[in-house]
Amino acid sequence: MAVxxxxxxxxxxxxxxxxxxxxxxxxxxxxxMAFTFAAPNGVYYNNANVKQVDVPSYSGSFGxxxxxxxxxxxxxxxxxxxxxNDGSPKKFFVSSGTVTINDDSSVQVLAEEAVKVEDLDPxxxxxxxxxxxxxxxxxxxxEARAEAQVAVEVAEALVKACE
Amino acid sequence: xxxxxxxxxxxxxxxxxxxxxxxxxxxxAAKYARAERELKQARxxxxxxKAFYDRAEVKPPVEQGKRxxxxxxxxxxxxGAIHSNIGxxxxxEMAHSADNTMIVCIGDKARTILQKLYQKQILYVxxxxxxxxxVFGDAAKLAQAILSSGYDFSSGTIYYNWFKSVVSYRxxxxxxxxxxxVMQSEKYPIYDSLDNEVMQSYMExxxxxxxxxxxxxxxxxxxxxxxxxxDSATKNAGEMIDKLTLTFNRTxxxxxxxxxxxxISGAAAI
Numbered sequence: 001m002a003v004x005x006x007x008x009x010x011x012x013x014x015x016x017x018x019x020x021x022x023x024x025x026x027x028x029x030x031x032x033m034a035f036t037f038a039a040p041n042g043v044y045y046n047n048a049n050v051k052q053v054d055v056p057s058y059s060g061s062f063g064x065x066x067x068x069x070x071x072x073x074x075x076x077x078x079x080x081x082x083x084x085n086d087g088s089p090k091k092f093f094v095s096s097g098t099v100t101i102n103d104d105s106s107v108q109v110l111a112e113e114a115v116k117v118e119d120l121d122p123x124x125x126x127x128x129x130x131x132x133x134x135x136x137x138x139x140x141x142x143e144a145r146a147e148a149q150v151a152v153e154v155a156e157a158l159v160k161a162c163e
Numbered sequence: 164x165x166x167x168x169x170x171x172x173x174x175x176x177x178x179x180x181x182x183x184x185x186x187x188x189x190x191x192a193a194k195y196a197r198a199e200r201e202l203k204q205a206r207x208x209x210x211x212x213k214a215f216y217d218r219a220e221v222k223p224p225v226e227q228g229k230r231x232x233x234x235x236x237x238x239x240x241x242x243g244a245i246h247s248n249i250g251x252x253x254x255x256e257m258a259h260s261a262d263n264t265m266i267v268c269i270g271d272k273a274r275t276i277l278q279k280l281y282q283k284q285i286l287y288v289x290x291x292x293x294x295x296x297x298v299f300g301d302a303a304k305l306a307q308a309i310l311s312s313g314y315d316f317s318s319g320t321i322y323y324n325w326f327k328s329v330v331s332y333r334x335x336x337x338x339x340x341x342x343x344x345v346m347q348s349e350k351y352p353i354y355d356s357l358d359n360e361v362m363q364s365y366m367e368x369x370x371x372x373x374x375x376x377x378x379x380x381x382x383x384x385x386x387x388x389x390x391x392x393x394d395s396a397t398k399n400a401g402e403m404i405d406k407l408t409l410t411f412n413r414t415x416x417x418x419x420x421x422x423x424x425x426x427i428s429g430a431a432a433i
Contacts, residue, residue, distance in 0.1 A: 038208040040299040040375060046207045059361055071355040072215070074364040098368050100211070102218035103353055108211035110372055112299060 031066035034106035037082065037092070039114035044092065045082070047106075054081040055099050055109060066105055073099040077157035079117060080109065091117040093161045095154050122162040129155035167418060170411045177407060181400035187241070188393035195329075195386035198296060202326060202383040209376030212369050213337070221340050221348040228317030230264045231286070231309070231339065232256060233374070234273035235323035235381045237293025242389035245324055245381075248334040250276035252322050257281060265314055269305065269378075286312055297382055302375035310367060317341045323377035324384035330391055332384035337373055342366050 035053060037045040053064045056078030075097040082090045097111035132155040135148035165173075234253055236246040250273065257264065257280070265286040268274040274288045287308055292301075319339035324332045342362055345351060 036207055036211045036214075038204070038211055040205065040208065043204050043207045058364075059358075069355045070218075070353050072357055072361065072365050074361055074368065096368075098365050098372075100215045102214060103350065104218060106214060106218070108214055110208060110211050110368075112368075 032105065033064075033066040034104075035082070035109075036107065037080070037109045037111075037114070039094070039097070039111040041113060041115075044114065050082055050084050051087065052083040053107060053109065054083075056080070056094075057099060064099075064101060064107055068101050068105070068107070070103045071099075071101050075099060075109070075111060077154040079157075079161045080111075080114075091161075093117050093120060093158065117161055120158065120162050122159075125155065125158040125162050129159050131155075165410075165414070167411070167414055170407060170414060174404065174407045174411060177400055177403050181397055181404065184393045184396040184400060188390055188397060191242075191386050191389040191393060194296075195383070195390050198379075198383040198386045199326075201296060202379050205376055205379040208372065209380075212372040212376065215369070216338065216340065216345075219345065219348050219350045219354070221338075221345050223318045223338065223340075224344060227260060227263060229315065230260075231267065231314065231316035231319035232264060233267045233269065233309075233319065233321040233339070233377075234277065235269050235321060235377045236273035236276075237270035237381065237385055238272065238290060239293045239385075239389075240272060241392060242385050243392045245332070245385050245388050246270070246272035246276060248324065249273060249322050252334050252336075253277060254280065256320070257284075265316070267309060286314055292378075293382065293385065297375070297378035299371075299375050302371050302378055305374050306367065306371040309370070315341065317344055321373060321377045323381045324388075326380050326383040326387065329387045332388060337377055339370065339373065340366075 032049055034047045035045050035050045036047055037043075037053075051065075055062065055064065055073070056076045057073035058076050059073055061076075061078070062073075075094050077095050078093070080092045080094055082092070084090065092111075092114050093116075094109075094111040095113040097109065097114075100108040100110075102108075129152070132148060132151040135151055136145060139145035139148045232253055234249050236249050240246065253266065253273075254277075257266075261281070261284070264284060266277060266281060266284050267286050268277060268288045270292040271288070271290050274285065278285060289305055289308070316339070318341065321337040321339060323335060323337065325335040326332050345366070346362070
């Protein structure tokens, strides 16, 4: 009996504690965004709070602000712009990947490759484009052609990002 | 009673083994340092992939559909119970329900453990794993092989060793879901403007990312575990050398004493 009573109190107390914590989170002053931007070659943001993120996707490029409607998207080769809280924009080139926006306003951008735009070498990018065009014309099978076309798409985006 | 020669041969071979285990420890220490550095970067990546499944509250199907178990091991042994733990986890899962389940073995070690019991249920074996640190391209090839195998599973599990610290790891599981399963989840409708094509690419990419993440965790656990295993092997060899040296010296002394007795008693007899 006594054990039951104690357990009941604990449960009630625990529930109350949780409620208070939830309330606190809900009434934060500014809308928060837990932004994660990672690639196998590095992590750029890990649950960071940023102002805005612009992503290129196959269903159209779009900007993400805090409390964006939950959605999923697939990244297109192009430039991701992250506007940090102090308003300074940071640009990253991504080859492909996914964007996940969840209902708790957390945003995950997972890229296959991600590099800072300023680290790109314009002449190397143009060379890659040239090489990719060569691959398309020399492709023997349909599969190889499709692969080469993807390479062209990425290379074109690379060249565009450098300009 | 072993002769002096026997003991010295034994002593020499133990010393050689110790040299080997010691250098293996050094090698895996260097590999571990790299694996851990890379794992640090891969972790947020893996968490990011998992976040969607957690938030969207995707649940495994109520009725048993086709299932896929992925055993994340490697080709190389001498690393403690890393591979056998994966095998054990899969065996206990298979003991519950072996029907409608296929296994994908990553690394030869998982295959050796599982092929005796479940030869017909092994869908695919990836070898040449563990020689080099895993890269995203490896995971992509693997995902491609799983997707093009023609086995459309409704749910699945990746068994891998989650890296905790240098001395400990935990055999853990990552859930895999099919597209239908995600679409049936309660929270799926709140996600905006999704078409099938986007969903399909998303699912394929997230499978690859999960595999990549599990590979990274597995590789790091393996190297750290090998380091510990080789360290204790070196220690054990050291103890053995001490004991053998002692026996060697005692035997030598015994031989000298014996010879002296022979000479003295020979001289006394004259």
